[in-house]
Each structure stands twice: as C-alpha cells, then as structure tokens.
Amino acid sequence: xxxxxxxxxxxxxxxxxxxxxxxxxxxxxxxxxxxxxxxxxxxxxxxxxxxxxxxxxxxxxxxxxxxxxxxxxxxxxxxxxxxxxxxxxxxxxxxxxxxxxxxxxxxxxxxxxxxxxxxxxxxxxxxxxxxxxxxxxxxxxxxxxxxxxxxxxxxxxxxxxxxxxxxxxxxxxxxxxxxxxxxxxxxxxxxxxxxxxxxxxxxxxxxxxxxxxxxxxxxxxxxxxxxxxxxxxxxxxxxxxxxxxxxxxxxxxxxxxxxxxxxxxxxxxxxxxxxxxxxxxx
Amino acid sequence: xxxxxxxxxxxxxxxxxxxxxxxxxxxxxxxxxxxxxxxxxxxxxxxxxxxxxxxxxxxxxxxxxxxxxxxxxxxxxxxxxxxxxxxxxxxxxxxxxxxxxxxxxxxxxxxxxxxxxxxxxxxxxxxxxxxxxxxxxxxxxxxxxxxxxxxxxxxxxxxxxxxxxxxxxxxxxxxxxxxxxxxxxxxxxxxxxxxxxxxxxxxxxxxxxxxxxxxxxxxxxxxxxxxxxxxxxxxxxxxxxxxxxxxxxxxxxxxxxxxxxxxxxxxxxxxxxxxxxxxxxxxxx
Amino acid sequence: xxxxxxxxxxxxxxxxxxxxxxxxxxxxxxxxxxxxxxxxxxxxxxxxxxxxxxxxxxxxxxxxxxxxxxxxxxxxxxxxxxxxxxxxxxxxxxxxxxxxxxxxxxxxxxxxxxxxxxxxxxxxxxxxxxxxxxxxxxxxxxxxxxxxxxxxxxxxxxxxxxxxxxxxxxxxxxxxxxxxxxxxxxxxxxxxxxxxxxxxxxxxxxxxxxxxxxxxxxxxxxxxxxxxxxxxxxxxxxxxxxxxxxxxxxxxxxxxxxxxxxxxxxxxxxxxxxxxxxxxxxxxxxxxxxxxxxxxxxxxxxxxxxxxxxxxxxxxxxxxxxxxxxxxxxxxxxxxxxxxxxxxxxxxxxxxxxxxxxxxxxx
Numbered sequence: 001x002x003x004x005x006x007x008x009x010x011x012x013x014x015x016x017x018x019x020x021x022x023x024x025x026x027x028x029x030x031x032x033x034x035x036x037x038x039x040x041x042x043x044x045x046x047x048x049x050x051x052x053x054x055x056x057x058x059x060x061x062x063x064x065x066x067x068x069x070x071x072x073x074x075x076x077x078x079x080x081x082x083x084x085x086x087x088x089x090x091x092x093x094x095x096x097x098x099x100x101x102x103x104x105x106x107x108x109x110x111x112x113x114x115x116x117x118x119x120x121x122x123x124x125x126x127x128x129x130x131x132x133x134x135x136x137x138x139x140x141x142x143x144x145x146x147x148x149x150x151x152x153x154x155x156x157x158x159x160x161x162x163x164x165x166x167x168x169x170x171x172x173x174x175x176x177x178x179x180x181x182x183x184x185x186x187x188x189x190x191x192x193x194x195x196x197x198x199x200x201x202x203x204x205x206x207x208x209x210x211x212x213x214x215x216x217x218x219x220x221x222x223x224x225x226x227x228x229x230x231x232x233x234x235x236x237x238x239x240x241x242x243x244x245x246x247x248x249x250x251x252x253x254x255x256x257x258x259x260x261x262x263x264x265x266x267x268x269x270x271x272x273x274x275x276x277x278x279x280x281x282x
Numbered sequence: 283x284x285x286x287x288x289x290x291x292x293x294x295x296x297x298x299x300x301x302x303x304x305x306x307x308x309x310x311x312x313x314x315x316x317x318x319x320x321x322x323x324x325x326x327x328x329x330x331x332x333x334x335x336x337x338x339x340x341x342x343x344x345x346x347x348x349x350x351x352x353x354x355x356x357x358x359x360x361x362x363x364x365x366x367x368x369x370x371x372x373x374x375x376x377x378x379x380x381x382x383x384x385x386x387x388x389x390x391x392x393x394x395x396x397x398x399x400x401x402x403x404x405x406x407x408x409x410x411x412x413x414x415x416x417x418x419x420x421x422x423x424x425x426x427x428x429x430x431x432x433x434x435x436x437x438x439x440x441x442x443x444x445x446x447x448x449x450x451x452x453x454x455x456x457x458x459x460x461x462x463x464x465x466x467x468x469x470x471x472x473x474x475x476x477x478x479x480x481x482x483x484x485x486x487x488x489x490x491x492x493x494x495x496x497x498x499x500x501x502x503x504x505x506x507x508x509x510x511x512x513x514x515x516x517x518x519x520x521x522x523x524x525x526x527x528x529x530x531x532x533x534x535x536x537x538x539x540x541x542x543x544x545x546x547x548x549x550x551x552x553x554x555x556x557x558x559x560x561x562x563x564x565x566x567x
Numbered sequence: 568x569x570x571x572x573x574x575x576x577x578x579x580x581x582x583x584x585x586x587x588x589x590x591x592x593x594x595x596x597x598x599x600x601x602x603x604x605x606x607x608x609x610x611x612x613x614x615x616x617x618x619x620x621x622x623x624x625x626x627x628x629x630x631x632x633x634x635x636x637x638x639x640x641x642x643x644x645x646x647x648x649x650x651x652x653x654x655x656x657x658x659x660x661x662x663x664x665x666x667x668x669x670x671x672x673x674x675x676x677x678x679x680x681x682x683x684x685x686x687x688x689x690x691x692x693x694x695x696x697x698x699x700x701x702x703x704x705x706x707x708x709x710x711x712x713x714x715x716x717x718x719x720x721x722x723x724x725x726x727x728x729x730x731x732x733x734x735x736x737x738x739x740x741x742x743x744x745x746x747x748x749x750x751x752x753x754x755x756x757x758x759x760x761x762x763x764x765x766x767x768x769x770x771x772x773x774x775x776x777x778x779x780x781x782x783x784x785x786x787x788x789x790x791x792x793x794x795x796x797x798x799x800x801x802x803x804x805x806x807x808x809x810x811x812x813x814x815x816x817x818x819x820x821x822x823x824x825x826x827x828x829x830x831x832x833x834x835x836x837x838x839x840x841x842x843x844x845x846x847x848x849x850x851x852x853x854x855x856x857x858x859x860x861x862x863x864x865x866x867x868x869x870x871x872x873x874x875x876x877x878x879x880x881x882x883x884x885x886x887x888x889x890x891x892x893x894x895x896x897x898x899x900x901x902x903x904x905x906x907x908x909x910x911x912x913x914x915x916x917x918x919x920x921x922x923x924x925x926x927x928x929x930x
Contacts, residue, residue: 029402123503130309470667
C-alpha cells in the first residue's frame with residue numbers, strides 16, 4: 001500500500017475518493033460560515049438573499065457590521081489583551097522550564113515533569129472550576145482575616161488569564177524543550193572559551209537558537225488563548241472575551257454578523273499561522 | 283553544585299513551582315476539600331461524603347456520567363477509524379509537495395475557534411440549514427428536516443473537533459516507518475491486510491495511543507459541542523458541572539462532579555497507557 | 568539448463584530519462600551474479616523491477632523460464648535483502664524469520680522448527696527471542712538473509728547490504744556471504760558500487776553505466792580484458808593518455824598523445840589510423856628502474872622525477888612526473904630495491920604494449 005506496491009485501479013480510486021471526501025468534510029463547516037457572512041438576510045441560512053458587505057461595514061440597524069458593533073469590538077479587544085498576557089507569560093515560564101528540565105538533574109525531577117504534563121490531561125472545565133474554587137477560598141480567607149475584598153480574585157480577567165496560562169504553559173514548555181534538546185552544548189562551551197560569561201553565552205548563543213521555537217510557542221499560545229472556551233467560561237466576569245461574547249449571542253439566535261466575525265477570525269489566525277510557517281522556514 | 287549554579291537552579295525552579303503549586307496542585311486539593319463537605323446552615327460546613335453519595339445515587343447524574351464516558355469512547359473510536367486511512371495516505375501515499383499541502387490542509391480548520399466550527403455545523407444541520415434544503419431539493423424529503431439536537435449531530439461535531447489531534451500524531455509515527463519495511467513485508471509474501479496488521483499498526487501504536495488519549499480527553503471535557511449540537515435530554519457531564527457552579531451555585535456538588543470527571547479521565551488514560559505499556563512522558567512529551 | 572533469472576531488452580523510463588536502457592542478461596542456477604556500477608547507473612532500478620516494486624517500460628523478466636511481469640511482488644519466487652535490511656523492528660528475531668512462513672499458513676510447530684534450523688545455519692542459535700535492536704550489524708545482516716532463505720526463493724536479491732557496515736566487518740562479511748551462498752546453493756543477485764565486493768564474491772559481474780551493461784564477465788575478464796574505456800577506468804586504476812592513432816597493424820598500434828609522446832599499445836575493438844583514441848595503463852603494469860638500459864625490453868619508456876611517494880603498505884605508489892609534465896601513478900614494489908627512493912630523484916619507467924589497452928574515443 002505504498003506507491004511502489006502494485007494495487008488495483010479500483011482500490012486506488014476508492015482510496016483517493018475517500019481522502020477527497022475527508023477534506024470536503026473538513027472544509028464544509030468553515031466554508032458555509034464564510035459564505036453566509038455575505039448573505040443579505042437576517043439569518044445565516046438559505047435562502048440566499050443576495051450579496052452584501054453590510055455584515056462587515058454596515059452602520060444602520062438591522063444590519064450593523066462587525067466594524068460598527070461596539071460589543072464585538074470590545075470583546076475582540078479583551079481577547080487580544082488576554083491572549084497577549086497569556087502568550088507572554090506562558091512563553092517566559094515555558095522557557096525557564098525548558099532550561100530547568102534540560103540542564104539540571106535534581107530529586108523529584110521525574111515527578112515534576114509528570115506534573116508539568118498533567119494540565120494536558122485535565123479537562124479544561126475542571127481546571128477552570130478548581131482555580132475558581134481556590135481563588136474564592138483565598139478571597140474569602142482574606143476577607144475574614146482582614147476585611148479586605150480583593151476584587152481581582154473574583155471571576156474576571158485576571159482569573160481568565162491565570163486559567164489559560166495554567167495549561168498553555170505546558171504546551172509552550174514542550175515546544176521550547178524540543179528545540180533546546182537539539183541544541184549542541186559545545187556551542188555554549190565555545191562561547192565561554194572565547195571569553196563570554198555564562199549568562200552572555202546563553203543570551204548570545206542559546207536564545208537566538210531557541211528563537212524559532214519561542215516565536216512558534218508565542219503564536220500558538222496566542223491562538224489557543226484567543227480560541228479558548230472551556231476554561232474561560234468558568235472564570236469569566238463582566239468583561240467577556242470574544243468566544244464567550246459570541247457564545248452568548250449564538251444562544252440568543254444567530255445573525256450573519258457572527259459569520260462575519262468568524263470569517264475575520266479565520267483570516268486572522270491563518271495569517272498568523274502563515275507568519276509562523278514563513279518564520280520557521282527562514 | 284557551585285554557588286552561582288545553585289542560584290540559577292533556584293531561579294529556574296521558582297516559576298515552575300509557583301505555576302504548578304498555585305494553579306494546578308493546590309486548586310485541585312482545595313476542590314477536593316470543597317467536595318468533601320456539607321452545608322449545615324449559612325456559613326457552617328461539616329466534612330461529609332454526602333456530595334458523592336448524591337452524585338452516585340441520583341439516576342440522572344449517574345446516567346449522564348456513564349453516557350458521557352461511553353459517548354467519548356465512541357467518538358474516539360470513530361475519529362481513529364476516519365483518521366487512520368487519511369493519515370496513512372498523507373504519510374505514505376502522497377509525496378513531496380502534495381504531502382505538505384494535504385498536511386497543512388488538515389491543520390487549517392483548527393486554527394479557528396471551536397465555536398466557529400460548531401457554528402458551521404449548526405448552519406449545515408438545522409431545520410432551515412443547507413443539508414435540509416439539499417435533501418428537499420433532491421427530493422429525499424418533502425419538508426424541512428431537523429438534524430440538530432440529537433446524538434448523531436453531536437457525534438459529528440465531536441469527531442470533527444478532535445480530528446486534528448488524531449491525524450497529526452498518526453502522520454508523524456507513520457512517516458517514520460521506512461518504505462522498505464513495508465516492501466519487505468510484501469516481498470516475503472504478505473498481502474495488504476497482513477502487512478497492515480503485523481507491520482503498520484504495531485508501528486503506529488504510539489501515535490494511536492497518544493491520539494486516542496488526547497481525543498478522548500477533548501471529548502470528555504467538551505462543553506460547547508454537546509450544548510449546541512446535542513439534544514435537550516442528552517446532557518453532557520460538563521454541562522452538569524457548569525449548572526451546579528453557575529446556575530445553582532451549589533459549588534460542593536459541582537466540585538464533586540468535577541472530581542468524578544477527573545477520576546474518570548485519569549482511569550481511562552492510565553488504562554490505555556497500561557494496556558500499551560507506555561508512559562505519560564513518552565506519549566505526551 | 569534454464570537460467571534461474573533472465574531478462575531480455577529490459578527498459579525503464581522515468582519521464583524522459585532512461586534509467587535502464589535495453590539490458591539483457593541471464594543468470595545460471597546456483598551462481599553469484601553481481602551488478603556493479605556507480606550510484607545512479609540504474610542498478611537499483613533493475614533490482615526493484617526483478618522484485619516487482621517497479622514495472623518495466625518494456626522487455627521481459629523470467630524466473631526459471633517463466634515470465635513474472637504479471638506476478639505481484641508478494642507472489643514472486645524472489646526475495647530481497649534490503650539496503651538497510653528492513654528488519655521489522657516491532658517483532659523478535661524469530662518472528663522476523665518466521666514472517667514469510669506465517670504468510671504461507673505453515674503450522675506453528677513447523678515454523679518454529681524451520682526458524683531454529685535457519686538460526687543454526689547462520690551460526691546464531693538461540694537468539695530467536697531477542698529484539699532486532701539488540702543485534703550487531705553483522706548479526707542483523709545474517710538474520711535478514713535467513714529471513715529470505717527460509718522461503719527457499721529461486722533467486723535472492725541483495726541491494727548493497729554491506730554498505731552500512733564498517734570496513735573490518737565488511738571485509739569479513741564478503742567472505743561469509745560467499746560461504747552462505749554456497750551453503751544455501753541459491754542464486755544470488757547482488758548489486759553494489761564497490762568493485763572489491765563484486766570481484767571477491769561473484770561468479771559473474773555485469774558492469775553497468777548510464778543504464779546499460781558495459782560488459783559482463785568474470786572478475787578476471789573485467790580486470791585483464793576490459794572491453795570499454797568505462798570498464799577499464801572503473802575496475803582497478805589506470806593511467807590515461809588521449810591522442811590520435813598514427814599507425815595500426817592488426818592489434819598493435821602506435822598513438823601520438825596530446826602532449827606529444829609516442830606510445831605503443833594494443834587495440835580493443837576496431838580502430839584505424841587517424842582515430843581519436845585513449846590508452847589505459849594500470850599502475851601495477853609499469854616497471855620502475857634506475858637506468859634506461861634496464862627497461863630495454865619494454866615498448867614504452869619514459870623518464871622523469873619522483874613527485875611524491877604514497878606509502879600504503881603493499882599498495883604503495885610512486886607519483887612520477889615525466890618530462891612532458893604529466894603525473895603517472897606507478898606501483899612501488901616492496902622488494903627493497905626502491906627503499907631509498909626520495910622525492911625529486913630521477914627515475915625511468917617502462918611498460919609493454921600488451922599491458923596498454925587502447926580504446927576508440929568519440930571525437
């Protein structure tokens with residue numbers, strides 16, 4: 001079943017057809033979402049009422065476009081803020097973790113490594129509620145002890161950021177570790193030999209080597225945060241990130257406005273993905 | 283260890299310990315404690331197993347729990363069956379440029395939020411949706427057909443959402459299988475089926491296991507797809523957790539549910555690793 | 568006797584490139600047949616066509632007289648030892664060797680017995696339960712051969728199986744492969760780019776270049792009587808001169824080289840006065856001497872200086888720069904006669920016309 005093994009024509013046809021069907025299945029939902037962003041109707045469904053840009057640029061009711069819809073724009077801003085924080089935090093901690101696991105031998109290293117992997121196998125909702133429970137225990141404890149109400153420990157953006165950070169860091173650690181493992185440590189030794197201090201050697205030799213992985217992890221973390229739903233759902237306060245805002249609207253009934261937002265999301269994330277691919281190929 | 287190496291070690295260890303301690307370990311312990319108490323009156327709590335008792339005796343809770351588990355296993359199996367031939371095609375049949383393009387095509391849908399993907403299926407499957415219209419147009423139906431809000435729709439969504447996490451590990455392991463090993467299988471008299479059974483599948487086992495674990499986890503923990511595509515009477519366990527926490531504000535019972543979900547997923551992941559003799563580090567790392 | 572393997576007018580094209588160009592050959596039963604050529608000459612393509620992993624564009628392949636072109640690879644009575652052996656890493660050694668027998672639905676006990684026999688035969692009894700990666704390179708080699716031989720194929724194909732081994736082991740395996748072939752009494756078709764492997768093991772060697780067989784013969788034939796300039800240059804080493812033929816009588820000829828020297832040589836193929844030609848002389852066919860008189864018996868004589876001495880034990884060479892400024896390689900006899908030779912010393916060299924092969928050269 002590789003090209004050098006003779007197979008019957010009908011087998012090849014059926015197999016090829018199956019793969020084609022698979023890709024149609026992959027493309028179908030996204031295509032309909034994109035297409036109905038241009039439907040000149042209140043509903044993202046048939047019949048097709050004609051082509052319009054209104055769901056992007058429209059200013060008047062009932063067809064207010066994405067770029068004039070306050071709620072959506074604010075939610076995009078919130079998501080971008082959260083995603084930036086999560087990406088920066090998780091890549092920083094991911095990098096220190098990678099160095100720790102790659103460069104040091106210590107007791108409990110194996111245990112810590114397994115613990116580090118755990119967030120990947122904990123359902124997002126459970127992560128969310130455990131952080132919710134702990135933060136409110138803290139907040140209540142502080143209130144009982146000192147009568148200070150710390151708003152930051154109540155559901156809101158800080159908890160959303162921490163919740164997403166708690167599992168995205170694992171992914172950042174894995175991505176950066178994989179690259180660090182390929183690093184030839186004699187390069188650092190050569191830098192030391194040529195007069196660099198240990199810290200300078202890491203900054204001038206190792207970090208540039210890690211750069212592709214760090215940028216990759218940064219973008220992946222940003223996208224994962226932007227798209228996250230489960231953990232965010234449990235920790236969100238009054239400022240809703242985009243996915244939550246869209247979910248609330250979807251429950252009320254959808255308009256092509258949501259299609260327009262979705263299409264922009266697809267374009268945005270494809271663009272980011274493309275940047276990463278180009279960057280890594282360089 | 284020399285002094286500055288020691289400082290470096292502590293500096294690197296601190297973020298890891300803070301992260302794992304404050305965001306993973308302690309919150310889960312706290313959640314466990316919460317699930318093990320009972321509210322006597324306002325502000326007065328007592329340790330008790332009542333939450334678990336309630337969870338394990340109430341038929342609705344129990345049924346939802348098992349339903350979620352079985353459906354997740356089913357979704358994992360279906361995803362594997364659909365993904366394997368595609369992954370094999372990408373890894374072993376397609377060559378050069380086509381291979382790269384197909385692989386990228388597999389990734390693209392997953393750069394988009396799960397919400398958007400689910401929304402797409404809603405547009406396709408609802409009563410006024412594309413599929414319904416298509417069926418009427420072809421003549422297979424004489425009135426609008428509602429295809430949303432049932433288990434089949436939910437399964438379509440679950441499988442779709444997890445596909446990437448099955449395809450990628452499968453492609454990676456299958457690619458590492460040398461063509462000449464497959465050729466040797468044929469050369470020594472094997473046919474398609476025996477080569478698949480004795481050579482290809484054993485080789486792909488690590489990829490199958492890690493793909494299945496991730497897909498199972500994602501299905502089990504999914505909230506969006508069962509809520510949006512599933513029927514009113516087909517609850518998902520995550521929905522019950524959400525309801526207890528946010529709607530009913532019964533955090534104790536919600537925490538117990540959360541713990542049950544965690545135990546279920548751990549047991550199944552552990553069982554799968556055990557069955558194939560692999561460790562979590564090998565499979566995830 | 569019908570040959571075990573024969574092919575006629577075999578052609579394989581990939582797009583516009585011709586990988587195998589009209590090749591015909593036949594391999595008698597029980598012989599060791601090698602296809603020797605540089606990488607990219609098409610030898611792997613021939614092997615894959617015999618095994619059934621490639622369809623020839625035209626031509627015929629027969630095994631024991633029967634065409635196998637319509638037989639898929641898993642049904643052909645040939646087995647193959649792959650370049651990197653392709654042992655199944657997910658199975659034990661015994662499972663690897665028994666793989667083909669299981670495909671034939673042989674009963675379990677019989678498979679176990681055959682596997683044990685095969686392990687005995689290759690001198691590795693009792694390793695059946697081990698994993699593939701627990702074996703050394705040479706052991707894997709033998710297991711790969713045993714895995715094919717339990718199926719008793721009419722022809723065993725070997726695709727440069729020694730390439731991955733280190734030098735010492737390779738030397739050892741050459742001898743062992745030949746012994747295994749004799750023990751199994753099976754026809755081996757061996758492809759390699761290493762002339763020493765081919766020369767040591769083969770009964771017959773086909774030298775291949777650019778999709779064609781240049782010459783088929785025993786190692787001795789190829790070495791002493793190359794029929795084409797490619798074979799003369801590829802097997803062993805040679806000093807070469809290009810030039811134009813001035814006189815020719817029968818096989819004896821005289822050529823003027825581009826640097827103006829006059830040389831006598833023996834013609835291979837049809838040559839005529841005025842043709843562009845090339846002379847090949849092996850380093851070991853040239854005699855060194857301290858004076859011109861000692862070389863009076865030779866048809867060709869030159870004088871020059873020692874440019875360099877390349878000491879390599881029995882294979883030591885002297886680089887001689889002649890008066891025309893060309894550098895020749897000459898074997899340094901280890902009889903002690905030239906032990907005091909130093910760089911810059913004047914030296915005389917000579918060789919007979921019979922040791923100088925002359926080939927026609929395209930203009």
